[in-house]
Structures are given as C-alpha cells and as structure tokens.
Amino acid sequence: MIFLVLIVLYFIFLIILGVAAHKKTKKTPEDYFLANRTFGPVLLFFTLAATNFSAFTFLGFAGKAYTSGFGQYGIMGFGTAIMAIMFYVIGRKVWILGKEKKYITPPELIGDRFNSTSLRLLFMIVMVVFTIPYLAVQAIGAGILIEYVTGSIGWQIGAIITMIVIMVYVLSGGMRGSGWTDVIQGVIMIIAMTVAVIFIAVNLGGFENANTLAYSANPDLFTRPGGNDYFLPQIWFSFMILWIFADPMFPQIFSRFYTAKDQKSLKHSMILYPVVVSFLFLFPVLIGIWAHGAGLSVITGQEDKVLPMMVEKFAPPLVYAFVMVGALAALMSTADSQLLSLSTMLSHDVPWKKHWISEITFGKILIIMLSLFGIWFVIGGYDPNEGIMGTLVKTTFSGLAVLCPTAIAALYWHRATKYGCITSILIGEFSIFLFQFNILPTFGFLSAIWAIAIAIIVLIIGSYVTQPRPQYLQ
Amino acid sequence: MPFWIPKKSNFLWYLLFVGLFLLSLDFWNWGQSEPLILGLPFWVIYLLVLTLSVSLAFYAFSRFAWRDGK
Numbered sequence: 001m002i003f004l005v006l007i008v009l010y011f012i013f014l015i016i017l018g019v020a021a022h023k024k025t026k027k028t029p030e031d032y033f034l035a036n037r038t039f040g041p042v043l044l045f046f047t048l049a050a051t052n053f054s055a056f057t058f059l060g061f062a063g064k065a066y067t068s069g070f071g072q073y074g075i076m077g078f079g080t081a082i083m084a085i086m087f088y089v090i091g092r093k094v095w096i097l098g099k100e101k102k103y104i105t106p107p108e109l110i111g112d113r114f115n116s117t118s119l120r121l122l123f124m125i126v127m128v129v130f131t132i133p134y135l136a137v138q139a140i141g142a143g144i145l146i147e148y149v150t151g152s153i154g155w156q157i158g159a160i161i162t163m164i165v166i167m168v169y170v171l172s173g174g175m176r177g178s179g180w181t182d183v184i185q186g187v188i189m190i191i192a193m194t195v196a197v198i199f200i201a202v203n204l205g206g207f208e209n210a211n212t213l214a215y216s217a218n219p220d221l222f223t224r225p226g227g228n229d230y231f232l233p234q235i236w237f238s239f240m241i242l243w244i245f246a247d248p249m250f251p252q253i254f255s256r257f258y259t260a261k262d263q264k265s266l267k268h269s270m271i272l273y274p275v276v277v278s279f280l281f282l283f284p285v286l287i288g289i290w291a292h293g294a295g296l297s298v299i300t301g302q303e304d305k306v307l308p309m310m311v312e313k314f315a316p317p318l319v320y321a322f323v324m325v326g327a328l329a330a331l332m333s334t335a336d337s338q339l340l341s342l343s344t345m346l347s348h349d350v351p352w353k354k355h356w357i358s359e360i361t362f363g364k365i366l367i368i369m370l371s372l373f374g375i376w377f378v379i380g381g382y383d384p385n386e387g388i389m390g391t392l393v394k395t396t397f398s399g400l401a402v403l404c405p406t407a408i409a410a411l412y413w414h415r416a417t418k419y420g421c422i423t424s425i426l427i428g429e430f431s432i433f434l435f436q437f438n439i440l441p442t443f444g445f446l447s448a449i450w451a452i453a454i455a456i457i458v459l460i461i462g463s464y465v466t467q468p469r470p471q472y473l474q
Numbered sequence: 475m476p477f478w479i480p481k482k483s484n485f486l487w488y489l490l491f492v493g494l495f496l497l498s499l500d501f502w503n504w505g506q507s508e509p510l511i512l513g514l515p516f517w518v519i520y521l522l523v524l525t526l527s528v529s530l531a532f533y534a535f536s537r538f539a540w541r542d543g544k
Contacts (some may be wrong), residue, residue: 074521078498085491088540125542211513222507222515230503235500240498267536274529278522412477 003149003321010188010325011165014181014332018169021177029359033104033173034345039179039259041268047179047259048087048269049276049332050186051252052080055141057194058284058327062310063303065288069221071231072288077237077281081274082240091257091266095409098258105341106254106407107349113410114418115469117351122425123403124349127251131338135370136377138335139163139342142328143378148308149324159378162328166336168373171364178336185329189290191325197283199315203416204290211286213293221289238446245401245452251345252337254407262459287311306364343367395432398448402428405456409463420463428455487539489530497524 020205023125025031025399057076065072094109103109106127111120143159180426217223224231247253260266284307291298291306296313298306311323343366347359359374406424409416431454434440437446442450478489503517511519 070518073518074498078521078525078528082491082495082498084532088535091541144486170514208513211510215507215510215513219507222510224504224517233499233504237499241497263540263542267540271529271532271536274525274532278525278529280519282522305500 002317003324006321006325007146007328010328011161011352012182014165014169017170017180017184018172018177021169021173021180025174025176027358027360029104029348029363030102032360033340033348033363034255034258035174035179036050037178037259038098038261039256040261041164041265042181043179044260044265045269046186046254046258047182047337048256050189050330051256051272052247052250052334053186053189053280053330053336054136054334055145055327055331058189058330059141060069060303061281061284062288062291062307063305065221066291066298066303066306067227068230069218069223069289070285071125071224071226071236071270073230073282075236076243076285077277079240079375080247080277080281082458083243083247084270084273086244087257087266087270087273090248090254090407090411091260092263094257094264095260095263097411102257103258105345105348106251107345110410110421111349114416114419116419116422119406119418119422120349121158122422123406124345126399126403126425127231127249127428128342128345130396131251131342132306132370132373133334134396135338135342136374138331138338139378142331142335145308145324145327145331148379149321156378160375162373163335163378164369166332166339166369170336170340171367172365174360174425175219175255175340178340179259181336182333184281185333188326188329189333190276192323192329193280193283195287195319196311196315196323196326199319200287200294200310203314204294210290210293214289214291215293217292217295218289219443221292226435232444233430234444235446238449241452242397242401242446242448245404246397246448249400249403249407251341255341255344264333272458278337297417339367339370342370346370395436395447397449398432398436398446399429401448401456402451404431405452405459409459413463415463415467416459416469417463417466419466420459423462424455425459428452484539485536490535494524494528494531 030036061072061076097103097109101112103112107120107124110123111117139159139162140155142162143155144152146158147155169181173180196367199208201207204213221226235423287310290308294310294313296306296309298309311320315323343363347363348368352362402425406421409421428451431440432447432451435442435450479532489492499522500517506517507515509516
C-alpha cells in the first residue's frame with residue numbers, strides 16, 4: 001500500500017515536470033529535441049548519470065554480485081569511471097560541431113562529415129536496432145518490479161502503466177522534460193541506494209560485521225575469479241575496454257553531448273562521474289554479497305531479486321517502498337531517454353517526405369508509436385531472453401561499441417572515408433554474431449573486444465584503399 | 475602523424491590515463507582476499523581509491539589541458 005501511494009505520487013510528479021517543461025519549450029526542433037542546448041553542469045551531469053544507470057545498476061549488480069562477488073564492482077565502477085574520458089574525446093567535439101552546424105542527432109553528424117546518406121542511415125539503423133529491444137526490456141523490468149512489490153498488480157499492467165507515464169512526460173516536455181525528470185530520478189536513485197545499504201548494514205550488526213558474515217559464508221566472493229570462476233583476466237580486461245567504447249554510443253548518451261550549455265558543463269560531468277560511481281556502484285554489490293551472510297537463499301535464475309529481498313527483510317516498509325521507487329526511477333530515466341533519442345533519430349534521419357507535418361509533431365507521433373510498440377511486446381507475452389530480440393539484448397553493448405571507431409574517425413581522422421566506415425560497421429556487426437554463436441573462438445574475451453578490434457582494422461584498411469573527400473586531402 | 479599518436483604536448487596526459495587504465499588490470503591481486511579492511515578485501519579498497527583518482531586526473535586534465543576553443 002505504501003509503495004502504491006509513493007509510486008502514484010512519483011508518477012504524478014513526473015507528469016507535472018513534463019508539463020512544466022512543455023510550457024518552457026519553444027516550437028523548434030532544436031528546443032524540443034535538445035532543450036536548445038542549455039543544460040548547465042548540474043543538469044547535464046544528472047541527465048548523463050541517470051540515463052546511463054538503468055535497472056541493471058540496481059538489480060543486476062546485486063544479482064551478479066550475489067553469484068560472482070566483489071569483482072562486479074571493479075568491472076562496473078572503474079570501467080564506467082574511466083569511460084568519462086569520452087566526454088572529452090567524443091563529447092567535446094560533438095558539442096562544438098553540433099553548435100556550429102546545428103546537428104540534432106548522432107547519425108546526422110556522421111553522415112554530414114562523410115557527405116553520405118547511406119552511412120547516416122546505417123549508423124542510425126544500428127543505433128535503433130540495438131536500442132529498441134533494450135527499451136522493451138526496461139518496460140518489462142518495470143512491470144516485474146511492480147508485480148514483485150505489490151503482489152497484486154500483474155507485471156503486464158505495471159509495464160503498460162509505466163510506459164504510458166514515460167510517454168506522457170516525454171511527449172510533453174521533450175528533452176527538457178527528460179532532463180528535468182532525470183535530475184529528480186537521479187537524486188531518488190542515489191538516496192534510495194544509500195538508505196538501503198545503511199539499513200541493511202545496521203541490521204546485520206554494522207558494516208564490518210555484514211562483510212565478515214558474508215566472508216564466513218562464502219569467501220570465494222571476496223576474491224577473483226570469484227563465484228563460478230567468472231572474473232577471469234580476459235573477462236576483466238574486456239569489460240574495462242567495453243564501456244569506453246559502448247557507453248558513448250548509446251544514442252541517448254551521444255545526443256546529450258549536444259545539450260550541454262558550454263564545455264564547462266561537460267568538464268564538470270566528467271569530473272563528477274567517477275566520484276558518483278565509486279560509491280553508488282559499490283552499494284548494490286555489497287547488498288548482493290551480504291545476502292550470503294544474512295542467510296538469504298535465492299533461487300537460481302532469480303538473482304536479480306536479491307536486492308528487493310534484502311531491503312524487504314531488513315528495512316521498514318516505508319524505506320523498502322522508497323528504495324523500490326528508486327529502482328523504478330533508474331529504469332524509467334533510461335527508458336525515457338531511449339524513447340526520445342529513438343524518435344528523434346527516426347523523425348530526423350530517415351528521409352521521410354513530411355511537408356504536411358512539422359518535425360516535432362512527427363517526432364511526437366513516433367514517441368507514441370514506439371511506446372505502443374513497447375506495450376505490444378508486453379501484451380504479446382514476449383520473453384526478453386528468447387529469439388532474435390533476446391540475442392539483440394545480449395549483444396546491445398557490443399553492437400553499439402562497433403560504432404565507436406567510426407565516430408572517432410569522423411571527429412579526428414581526416415583520412416577516413418565513408419567506405420572505410422561502412423565496411424567497418426557492417427563487418428564489425430557481422431563478426432559479433434559469429435562470436436556470439438561460437439562460430440569464431442573468443443579465447444575467453446567478450447565478443448565485443450574482437451568486434452571492436454575488427455571494426456578498427458577494417459576502418460583503417462578500408463579508408464586507405466579508398467579516396468577521402470577532397471577537402472580533407474592535404 | 476596519425477591522430478592517435480601522442481604529441482609532445484599531450485604525452486604526459488596519455489601516460490597518466492593509460493597508466494590509470496593499466497593499474498585497473500590488477501592481476502597481481504588475483505586469488506587474494508586479504509588483508510580485509512572494514513571487512514572489505516584490500517583490492518576492493520584499491521579499486522575504490524583508483525576510481526576516485528580518475529576523478530582527480532580528470533580535474534587536472536580539465537584545468538590544465540582542456541582548452542575551451544576548437
């Protein structure tokens with residue numbers, strides 16, 4: 001009941017923010033899709049953080065730590081912190097070019113740099129194909145969370161309501177609405193995780209005692225390779241590399257580089273990112289590991305429920321309800337940004353003939369269509385772990401990481417050509433599936449690492465055997 | 475020279491960030507859980523400090539190397 005009251009209040013607040021953002025938004029694509037490039041340091045930092053930290057950060061980290069141990073903190077914490085260097089490498093250049101040439105989407109910049117509609121469309125297709133299933137997964141995750149906490153609302157109903165709320169505030173407020181709600185969601189997320197870890201630690205006899213209990217129950221989790229021998233050196237190395245290439249290629253992150261008010265905003269975000277992840281990512285990992293010392297047994301395959309189970313066991317109902325709203329906030333802040341970036345790309349990068357309709361209206365129609373698509377997935381009883389969509393979800397990070405060499409070449413390498421980039425993306429993406437289905441050996445590394453290496457090599461060779469645009473020849 | 479080769483002006487920054495990255499590959503700590511500090515394995519504290527050091531490195535970089543122009 002407390003959860004229901006909190007969640008209703010939370011949803012209402014998000015919609016109010018969306019409507020307030022609508023009143024501030026002018027009817028220009030730049031304002032609706034990019035908040036007129038006015039995000040200052042605080043807003044930009046929170047929107048970059050909340051967008052990147054999804055339900056996976058809350059529930060997935062705890063679940064993985066429960067099975068494999070503290071290694072989860074290393075690959076996610078340091079990996080995400082060092083990734084913020086890309087706010088300079090990619091973000092700064094994207095911001096400068098975006099402001100100068102009025103770019104709105106990532107594929108627009110890439111396509112314009114190489115004067116190639118084919119490359120622009122290819123870049124967009126890859127971003128869309130790997131982001132849509134992830135959006136559906138967020139909706140399903142919200143439904144499962146609501147069903148677990150309430151016990152009476154079916155996950156389909158929960159997912160549909162969440163999707164509709166997201167749709168309403170994104171429709172009304174565009175990027176400004178998404179950014180403002182990200183700040184609130186980010187703050188809720190940080191407070192919820194901090195409160196959760198404090199309550200559990202206190203009830204387990206203090207921080208040190210909670211660790212000691214877990215160590216006595218399962219010492220493997222305190223070392224590497226950890227449980228199930230998961231954190232082998234190859235996997236460790238792979239994850240440290242993966243986030244650097246994958247995270248900035250999320251369309252919802254890439255687009256946010258355009259929204260910065262100035263370079264100072266990007267600098268502040270870069271500096272603060274490691275500080276937040278150093279603690280925020282440790283908390284769910286601790287909770288997952290402490291579950292062993294607390295004598296909690298989790299059914300195999302249900303590990304992602306370890307965090308809700310622990311908070312339910314050790315915190316009062318109000319705190320439990322609040323932490324679950326925090327998990328929902330993490331999930332929704334990612335989903336709303338995905339929804340907006342997908343609709344922006346589909347309305348702006350596909351050469352539709354839209355003489356009869358404004359770009360904003362068209363974008364809004366796409367937001368509704370994409371939301372309905374997500375709802376259709378839910379009603380259709382779609383299992384996110386199965387079929388081609390399941391494969392796409394599992395390969396989202398790899399699939400997007402393959403775009404990174406092209407993005408860097410577009411920004412820095414004058415000798416790069418559109419043919420080099422197109423072949424790099426096509427062969428890189430194709431190779432992921434060869435590694436994913438074990439047609440090619442990975443030697444213990446993540447398939448993404450090989451795919452990134454292949455994409456880089458193909459890009460270099462492809463560019464040297466073809467001619468760059470004349471103005472780039474010196 | 476290709477753009478990814480460090481220049482004299484940014485060589486130290488390359489060294490700093492590559493160095494931090496290499497320090498995160500702490501394979502010498504594999505198989506160890508002790509000493510425990512506040513119940514946490516030493517290597518977790520090491521990674522926490524390393525992550526915070528990245529923030530310091532970013533601060534220094536944005537202050538002394540990141541120019542606001544093009």
